[in-house]
Amino acid sequence: MKRRTLIATSALALGLSALGGAAMAQDDPLKVGFIYIGPPGDFGWTYAHDQARLAAQEHFGDAVETSYVENVPEGPDAERILTQMALSGTDMIFATSFGYGPAVNAVAERFPDVAFEHATGYQQESPNVSLYNARFYEGRAVIGHIAGRMTETDTIGYIASFPIPEVIMGINSAYLHARAVNPDVRFRVVWAYSWFDPAQEAAAAEALIDQGADILMQHTDSTAPLQVAQDRGALAFGQASDMTEFAPDVHLTAIIDNWTPYYIERIQARLDGEWEAQNVWHGIPEDEVTFAPFNDRIPDDVQAEAEEMIESIRTGEYHPFTGPINRQDGSAWLEDGEVAPDSDLLGMNFYVEGMSGEIPE
Amino acid sequence: MLRLDKRPQPSKRWNWATPFLAVLLTMIAGGFLFMALGKDPFIAIKLIFWDPLFNPQVADYSRPQLLVKAGPLILIAVGLSVGFRAGIWNIGAEGQYIIGALCGAAVALAFWPAEGWYIFPLMVLAGAFGGWAWAMIPAILKTRFNTNEILVSLLLVYVAEKILAAMSVGLMRNPDGAGFPGSRNIAQYPAAANNELIADTGMHWGVVAAFIAVIFTYIMLHRHILGFQVQLAGQAPRAAKFAGVAPARLVVLCLGFSGAMAGLAGMFEVSGPARLVSIDFNAYYGFTAIIVAFLGRLHPVGIALAGLLMALTYIGGELAQFTLGLPSAAIQVFQGMLLFFLLAVDVLSNYRIRLKTHEAA
Amino acid sequence: MDFSSFNPMVLAAALMVAATPILLAAIGELVVERSGVLNLGVEGMMITGAVVGFTAAVTTGNPYLGMLAAMAGGAALSLIFGVLTQLLKANQVASGLALTLFGLGFSALLGQGYAGVVPPRTAKLDLGLLSDIPVLGPILFRHDPMVYVSVAIVVAVWFWLTYTRSGRILRAVGENHDAAHALGYRVLRVRILAIMFGGACAGMGGAYLSLIRVPQWTEGMTAGIGWIALALVVFASWRPVRAMLGAYLFGGILVLQLNLQAAGIRIPAEYLAMSPYLITILVLVIMSSGRARKSLAAPGSLGKPFHAAG
Incomplete structure (x- = not known):
């Protein structure tokens, strides 16, 4: 102090x-x-x-x-x-x-x-x-749904950075929504222990494809995994910004971080002398989480389902973490119809039921 | 053609003049760089070299911060300089810094929330021990198996980084931190905090330790038989053997000393300025300190001055970034140029430059 | 646990690609160190090569011209180091580290405006029948051209150092510069050329990342690979073929640990992530404690400044 x-x-x-x-x-x-x-x-x-x-x-x-x-x-x-x-x-x-x-x-x-x-x-x-x-997990729910519908090997590869709640929450959200439409789906997770290391991310993408994944997701920043996917004929999702250009054939969509509305709103409040401290967690409803244009390779019905999910999240009708959901060890986390409290999500350090592998401690 | 004649002794006068010459040359070259980037070179140079020291608006804060930034650099560099003089290459101070910080933090977290005068001294011991122990790995491999210490100490940095990441999301994670990575705030734990000793001076125990290390090393190098052995081993290894210097002992001593200093620096940082253990808490002090050691010509007092100069360019560089909109890359280039010039003008103290009339064979 | 998903052929192919940028930089640094100079600026030269190669390839539309430009860029940057350490006798360790700092900043300045740009593609080499050979085909003959270039450079450096007169001169300069000088060899010229070769190789390694492996330009994209290359030179005890084996070993463990993670093997991921570094150390310890100890010695004049008296 x-x-x-x-x-x-x-x-x-x-x-x-x-x-x-x-x-x-x-x-x-x-x-x-x-x-x-x-x-x-x-x-x-x-x-x-x-x-x-x-x-x-x-x-x-x-x-x-x-x-x-x-x-x-x-x-x-x-x-x-x-x-x-x-x-x-x-x-x-x-x-x-x-x-x-x-x-x-x-x-x-x-x-x-x-x-x-x-x-x-x-x-x-x-x-x-x-x-x-x-609320990036809202975006992950949508791409999880798309991946679950499109995978042919029933295996999704996930390149994760560090085992922190934000990342674990994303894995769980994507997994839950992939499994909802494809009960056989498996997630393979590789921890890169880095937010940005293109060479290692490329190697991780190759390893995941070699282990049977035909769709890649990433929670790291480089475009290297997309490039590998393009070369190897796998599908992939971009991260943080529209990465279509780097892999036009296989880039399905990307979760885009859109901070603009929030920044304008808060600076305006400061200008007006009305700024007050708050603690907010915006997402799809506030356009803070948006999507890159859907690739034509996503079948029309899947696109429609994804749009529908986005809309239901936007209106508040649907929360991606709605019970019943058990933890990986089988213990109950959310009751039927129960919506996850924010504090549970922000501190999430467990996989949901059905995920294989362990979170490194 | 110009010819260089080696001086029997480095020139005292040039020894003092060259750093100023280098700074002047850097200002000129840097001025052109900033001009090329579309900024006013005079304002940029003033922001970097003058404002942190004398601008009434920020200097009261940034002058003490020079000590805070330079403290760990000097402490690590002084430790490294002894080994470098003896030709023992510890390139992995960064790893020893991390492990020292983790050991020091472990003591604090183990005692939390107990009060007691003995906690901080124990942390100091643990920090020094951690760095020492991490440096003992290359030392023992070198003396036992003749394994190159450059390689081992360098690769152990990466291992230490992974341990740090694992600790901040695992064992040392703040149990009251809602699952977020990072340890408890050690700087807010009075018995373990390394706070300023006198308000607004920047003096904390790490800075004190750096000064003690400078004096101690000076005496050891100039007044003690060990200092003589170190010099001899570096300049004439064969003669050193005849003089009874045991190379293995010297390796253990030098690596151990530099490791302990780096570990101390890490411990003082983590309990003070950095406040807690987090995934990326290391800020490449271990590598920057190598530069500082050589800029200071491996002399303790020189190192202290070099550390302060480096700290000035960091702090001034930050000012220039947000007041002028200079990219951080421009500051890095500027620092690189400063180092180049400082290294280049050293030739004037060590050599006489003469006009060569005939091409020598 | 399911080991059936491990295909050694696939692993072997992947490790060659993963190791190529490291190998390119390492073989260059190896020549530099054999001439008696320690240049710790590999990371800085790699990232400079990455950005120069990238911008040149984007401008010309030709990745091979990009590669050449990257070599020129790396060599040009290394020349700063050469002038400092050889002509002005500055300390090599400090100059190398300064070069890395400078290179990281300089590359970021050069690359402004190139983030998010897609470079021209490099086609895989079509080796026709060769790539259809069972087992060997997928491992060895389905890569991009630079993988073969890196192997060719290793073999060429090995041959050159061992069997040519100029290679022997370089080694003589590195072992004992005073003796080499007495024999009439131009120590400084040899060393500066070696430093530039090292810069060109490191530049190529960086451009391999930005043009082929990733391909994208982002600040700091080499993410520490240059340091691994430096470690590999020591690991290889300054021998070209061992450098290649070392690079493939390191790349192999990296690829294997990622595959183990991807397969859901129950070894904690943080230990797997450390494994490439720990195993490299372990292998070196075993090698250096064995019989071949003598052959491990560093070049005699490594890191020492040379000044011709008189």
């Missing part, structure tokens, strides 16, 4: 002077900072956030001035960069990776006038820390 009392803090947060010497006038734009875990050019997680930043900048024009720091490792560097951003008169900061949590909370405590938005986190220790997340 660093409880520094920075005398300069409050004066600076009022925006007395900007870094670089330029004096700040009364009608200066709202300064919005972003810190990214990767480069905007990663074509994955950070790319999606940066697209939303650019869209927000375009939307607000001169009223808002956005800036970002990329490739910020989680830990002490993040804390320092957040502090320096706050010291330099930034009014609102989006921290776009789970691991920034402790740093965001520590810095927020010292800068009560700066609004902090932390993606995919769970700690809110000050009233100026807001949390936002996306």
Whole structure:
């Protein structure tokens, strides 16, 4: 706990002077900072956030001035960069990776006038820390359904990054919905222990295909698995952005992270002076989770079913985790008709019944 | 043609002048780089070298942060420098850093939430032990089986990274963290926290340890028989043998010392600035420290200065990123150029440059 | 457990492809180290090759021109290292690490605007009848051309180092630069050429990733492969054919561990993920404690600066 009392803090947060010497006038734009875990050019997680930043900048024009720091490792560097951003008169900061949590909370405590938005986190220790997340599992349910209907070997390959709840939730959601339409379906999971390692992801994709998978899903950022699928005649789903171009024949669709509506809404609230900390988890209904255009290889009836599922999730009619669902060990998790509470999902560390293999601990 | 004549002794005057010359050359080359990227070169250079130290808006914060950033770099680099002088190549300080941090954190987490003065000292011991033990693997393989220490220490970094990932999602995961990866916040656990000793100075135990290591190493190298043996083994291995230096003992000592220093650095980071064990908590300090060690010409005081200079370019670089919108890649290139120039101008202290009249045979 | 799904033929084919970028970079670094120079900048040269090759291939529409450009790019970057360490006598370890830092940043700058671009495809080599041979066909004769190029380079380097005069000069320079200088060999010229060869090979390895294996350009896409290549040179005790075996061993364990995971074998995934590194260490320990110990010695002048007195 660093409880520094920075005398300069409050004066600076009022925006007395900007870094670089330029004096700040009364009608200066709202300064919005972003810190990214990767480069905007990663074509994955950070790319999606940066697209939303650019869209927000375009939307607000001169009223808002956005800036970002990329490739910020989680830990002490993040804390320092957040502090320096706050010291330099930034009014609102989006921290776009789970691991920034402790740093965001520590810095927020010292800068009560700066609004902090932390993606995919769970700690809110000050009233100026807001949390936002996306229900990617809704998207995984849809692609699970498509995969279950289309697989001929009854084997789906899944390239996972780290064994954390977010990833496990995605596997379970895809599996449940594949099994619902294909009781014989099996999931093969490979843990890459990395979010981004193209060479290893390619090798993992090959291994999965060699082990009988004819459809690949990934929770890693590179396009390498799609390329392997294209070469080997397997089908695959893209991740985070539309990756059709990389594998036009086999890219069925992709779950797209669309942060734009949320960013515009929150920056607007800050401009209007109505910003308040919240903890939201948006998804398909809010257009935060969207899909790349469906490939023609998905049969028309399957496309229609997928659209139907998307609509029922959008209207709130259907929740992808609706009971009865048992855990892998056979114990009951959700009763018939029971909908999974968010806290169960956010901390999910078990496979559902029917999944083979173990989650590494 | 120019000819180089080796000086019998490095020139004292050039020893002092060359770093400044290198910084000046980097400013010029970097200025062109920033200009090519469409930014004002003068503002960029000022942001990197001047503002972290003297800008009234941020300097109160960023000056102490120089110590925080440089502390672990110096601590690791000083440890490495002893082995490098003796020709023993520990390239895997990053792995020893991780294992030291894990051992230190393990002690803290085992005692949580007990209070007691003995907890932090135990963590220090555990951190040093962890790094030492991890370095003993290449040391023993080297002395017993003549296995190359570069390869073993380097490959063990990858093993340590996997252990870190497994620990943050498994054994060390915060039981109150709703299933999210990452350990308890050690910096919020008073008996184990490595906080600032004096508010707003950046001084924490890791920085203190770095200073002690600098002094200790200086005395050892210049006043102790071990220092003589190290120098001899590096410069004239055969003579060293005749002088009674046992190579195996030296390998164990040097690798053990550098491992213990790296382990300490990791332990001080994880309980202070980094706050907790998380999947990506290591920030390549172990590799950056190798550069710092050589920039400091393997001299303890030089290393301290080199560590501070590196820290300045990191902190200034971050400022330049979000105030000017420079990509982090440009800062990396800038740092690379600084290193190139620092290494290049060393030729002036070690050699006399003369005009050559005749082509030598 | 179901082992029937393990097809050794398929595994063998996959490991050759997985090992190729590592092998290309390793064989280049091997020549550099045999000349007595330790260049830790492999990762930086690989990523530079990856981006230069990618942009050139996209611009010209020809992946082979991209490959050539990548070699030129890697060699050009290595020349910075060559000038620093050979002409200005800078420390090799620090210069190599600085090269990696510089290369990672420089490549990211060069590649701005190329993220999300699809490069021209490289066709698999059609070896006609050969690829239809049972067993051997699928393992050996159904790859992209660069797999064969990498093997050819290994054989050529082995032949060159062992049987040619210039190869012997390179080894002499690496073993004892003072003696080589006394014999009238131009130590610095030999070393700078070796460094550039190393850069070209590393560049090719990087471009193999960005143009054939992945193919895509993203910052930091080599993800540490250059370091593995460096380790392999030591593993191979500076012998070309052993470098190839080492690369295939490493690639093989990598592919095997992913297959084991994919097959749902009950070994925890984190141990499997560590296995390529641990087994490489283990094999080296066994090799280095055996009878062949003497042949494992590093080149005598490795990492030492050379300055011709007088």
